Amino acid sequence: MDILQYESKIWATADLLRGCGIKESEWPSFMMPFFALTMIESRLIRMLEEEIREIGEESLADINKEDLYEMIKDKGQGYNKYIFEQNKTLADICKNDKSFGIDFDTYLNGFDGETKDLLGVEASEGEKFLDIKGVITKLNAKKVLLGYTKLWAEIDLKPYNNSEITTLEEHIKRKWADISAETAGEQYTPDDVIALISEIIASKIEESDKLLKIYDCTCGGGNLLFGVEDRINQKFKRLTQTFGQDWNDALYALAKIESRFRPDSRIEHGNTLVDDKFYNEEFDVVIANPPYGVSWKGYQKDIENDKTGRFKYLPSISDGQLLFMQHLISKLDSVGMGVVVHNGSTLFSGDAGSSESNIRKWMIDSDIVEAIIQLPTDEFFNTGIYTYLWVLNRNKQSKHIGKVMLINASEKFKPLKKSKGSKRKEVDEANRIEIVETLTKYEDTDYAKVFYKEFFYFNKQAIMLTNVDENGNSFEEKLPMVANKRTGLEERVSSLSLTPIEISNGEQTIKEFNVTTFDTRKYDSLSAAYEQDIKQVVASLDYKEQPLVITTADAKYWFDSDKESLIKKVNEKTEMLGCGKIIVKAGFKKASKTQPERIEITVELTPDYQKDYEIIPFHEDATENRANIEAFMGKYITKPFVYLENVVGVEINFNKVFYKTEKLREVVEILGEIEAIEVELKALEEGLGL
Template identity: 80%
Template sequence: MNILQYESKIWATADLLRGSGIKESEWPSYMMPFFALVMIESRLVRMFDDLKAEIGKEAFANIEKDDLYNMIKDQGQGYNIYIFEHDKILTDICKNDKSFDIDFDAYLNGFDGETKDLLGVDVTEGEKFLDIKGVVTKLKAKKVLFSYTKLWAEINLKPFNNSEITTLEEHIKRKWADISAETAGEQYTPDDVIALIAEIISSKIEESDKLLKIYDCTCGGGNMLFGVEDRINDKFKRLTQTYGQDWNDPLYALAKIESRFRPDSKIEHGNTLVEDKFYNEEFDVVVANPPYGVSWKGYQKDIENDKTGRFHFLPSVSDGQLLFMQHLISKLDSIGMGVVVHNGSSLFSGDAGSAESNIRKWMLDSDIVEAVIQLPTDEFFNTDIYTYLWVLNKNKQSQHKDKVMLIDASEKFKPLKKNKGSKRKEVDEVSRLEIVETLTKYLDSDYARVFDKEFFYFNKQAIMLTNVDEYGNSFESKLKKGKKSEKLTPTKLTNGEREMSEFVITSFDTTQYDSLDDVFAQDIKPFIASLNYKEQPLVITTATAQYWFDAEQESLIKETNGKKECLGCGKIVVKSAYKKANKKNPDRIEITVELTPDYQKDYELIPYHKDGAANQAEIADFMAKYITKPFAYLDNLVGVELNFNKIFYKPEKLDRVIDILEEIDALEMKLKELETGLSL
């Protein structure tokens, strides 16, 4: 039997929801608890049958009730009175519609305490997890509870093992994600990407007596975590143990339920970034597909006050992806590795000196990034963007140390015969094996490149330029030593539209303004702010000279008794301030004018060298070649970004001019033929 036969049957239950007027976006919240219910029942029935077979028919018949309870409890998979004490399951309850409501309520309350909590059987407030109580209440109100439950009871998962049930669960969750991905950045990981991640991990591990501990800090319903574990178990005899944590109530509940049917799997509920439930654990393998572009403002103070030391830098509050990345790295043991799914922003968001760039630099400085793999677009179910696999490895081979491989696998896919929402492509098995082989060989190819990690570093050199006039002069040369400006004592200011001759204003027109403060706010301040000595005539008159800026010469001009002098490139700075009265002066508006050199802060992006002396020489050579104005060095920041477009850019092939002209001629001929036909 193929378990996927039940996929269409499960989704047929949605027809009943549609007929009851329930919106499509709400279907998952109705379907999740019932899927969990039939999953739990199938596992418990199978476990019960295995137990009976192990004990033997005659011996089982003589077991005391308390002994049976303890034997089942020791399995750690849950308990249900109806199944274990009355030998009845959901299909039996659905045989009698008259007693169904009472029997179904007793059936739900017959589960052990933890299962009832996860299903949300009798919770009244607080965490509801799968909230089956709320769903049952709504279905009763619609008068379809019996019909809906009966449809689910027909789904018999008992013949299938953990891996098979997980496969069905992945398909169902995929559709849930497709129709109800209401939270930005929460991307369900498709099965083919999980298979690729598992192949990458499998290529890095070996058979061993040591337990392989696998961790997912944003495990959702567990599809990636358990999917990776199952595929590793298919390839290796090595024992595995899974650990996961998630904040989403219903998805956590699904993962927790699934974990109880796996050997010693541990799933915890809560916000990983605020409360790490595995704070004292380290792991051999980490996997995750953390949310993209999701704000962490709601718990910003907790992150800022975190005492664990896992967050080296705090990225923009609007996107917590790189917080999860830092957390995952902190959870790796001394030779651990991992694969993390991100969107493109984690590669290049943030300028040099930003937290995002510093996080990337810290990761490369630590030599933990072995490769980054670009996946095809249209690969995920509810987004068409490029996604990337970061391959982390604290146990690189010697020839991989201090290097990073970029693999452009954007063309390594097979088109789906039938689209699944936004998903139109899949990384098929042939492509997966080719990608893993490329990673293993760690050599350049037409779609992969290996770089020294410093290739991704760059200098952002800040400089202060001194602008000069057409003769190469700056007003700086006219200043006395130690002075940064020359203050003028103006008698008149003219800008072509208005002339001002009062520079300390203490009185005002009371018919127009209520106070001197109003004069400042409504007239003087806006006027001074509008002055632009480069865009419009601005003449400053003092007792001995006139000053203005000559745009053609790019120089300040001083005219004394008809004689003009070029002072060099500079600025005319006019400021206004409202000052309250003191012992010497009343309330007043003061207007000041000064001449300053024209300085301009600028940044230059310059290739980086890991050798300090060589790096400084590179910066100096760049400045000598490209900067012609006088300048002074300011701070130098080293940034890091990984730009796939720059490395794998393929220019679009343009048609030859002769071919374009021939095509135009053909179109013109066709138009003439049409015109001739119309005129007949």
């Protein structure tokens, strides 16, 4: 019988939880430990039966039971005294409601130490993993423990092998992910995406006597890691070994339990980014679907002080995806490859010079990125966003070296007949085959493009512009030249200081510029007068937005917005000084030996400089790149400027590469529609007698 018949039976156990007021979002925490119990028991019993078959009925009589039990323990897949030595199961315990409590406790404590730890049988403080002790306490309080356990005891998985049980487990865990994703960035990887990742990996590996080591640094419950291993094992005879690590207690426990029933698997608990349990290992294949947009602030110091050298740059603290990417690259062996699932932020977040851009540049400079595949929206169970597969490869074919392929597979899907949460689409087998063939051929198609890696680079050229007036003049030209004491060379001063006798903006006038007294009725001190009044008044003065006039003993100064120039007026004669700024400042000065406590107001005239950035295409040849920058500036920048720093950034923009212009409709067609609407309106008016 198909094991998936039990999917609905398992979910029926949640009806009892609903009936006693437990919220839907909490169901997985109640179901996980009992599902684990059912899986473990079925597998232990199968293991015993297989051991007996191997020994044979005739030889079994000659073997001491204690020896048989030791043989089972040696397999390292778990042990339970109650099951093996008393020949009783969870279903047997549930038959006697009077002794159920004692028997269930004995049953749970009959497990080996590791299984008890994973289930949380003796959990108190600290790691609880599946926390069955806590769940039992809550169910007891609601007086439904026996009834709930009976429902699970009716689920008999003994007839099914490990692979079949794993299939059921993945379906159940997927539904848990639908209803309990506490963090928006935590994504359960759907089967069709796992299949696509597996087929990409399969297209890159060959049959070999060498063990294939597969690693997932955020393995969760193991669905991606074990799903890829199972599919690789279906295609190749090559032996596989899986390694995984996760920080979530319950998901780690499920993956750990599953790993014990696989030929060669190692699952560890902990935060990969600060406590890599496989620090001395390298792998043939790395895979991961790390959390999206999740902060790493809680362990910022550990990462900043990391001594492994795996983090070349530290991305924004609000999103750790590129930390996981750098970690995974560090785990690849010299010919390893990988497929990593990310959202779009890893493609374009961060400006040139930012850590995110530098990480992308480092990856592409290292020639480790072979391709990036855009998946359809509505592919995951709790988000509808676009997601991307980064295909990493340290062993590129010669024709792929120095290149990156973009595959726009956003339309390569089949709609689901019934949506599963936010998942409404799947990359079906036919589309998966097409995507992998496109990647293998590594040639341009209507939905895939191959680029030399420099295509994704760009110059962010900083310049300092000198703004000029309507005649092309800057106030800079009016500044006097003075000798630099250090070099002896003539240089222009940076500004011209004025000694005002009045500052006016039409609404308020300031005539005192060295204030040493204050109104005792309004302020407690001169510093209070500065903070509460004068500081704000001076800060509000704006030479461009207000008719700000500076009067000195011999002239008046203001800015003419129409002419974009500073104006100087002496008597009735005005002079355009060129484009510049009027800067009014106020400062509080403490008393010194020669001067009292005071507020000083100063005025300066300065040139109007403006820092700007230009985004310019990149060329790999340094001379050609500089020539391109200068040609761009000559064509588009008309004001005087000086070059500042140039930073090379990296961005991967699918919209830019695969943008399709919408075909405009013919004017005749639009006019025809308008005419038809007018005829319809006229008929309606006649019908209403208008």
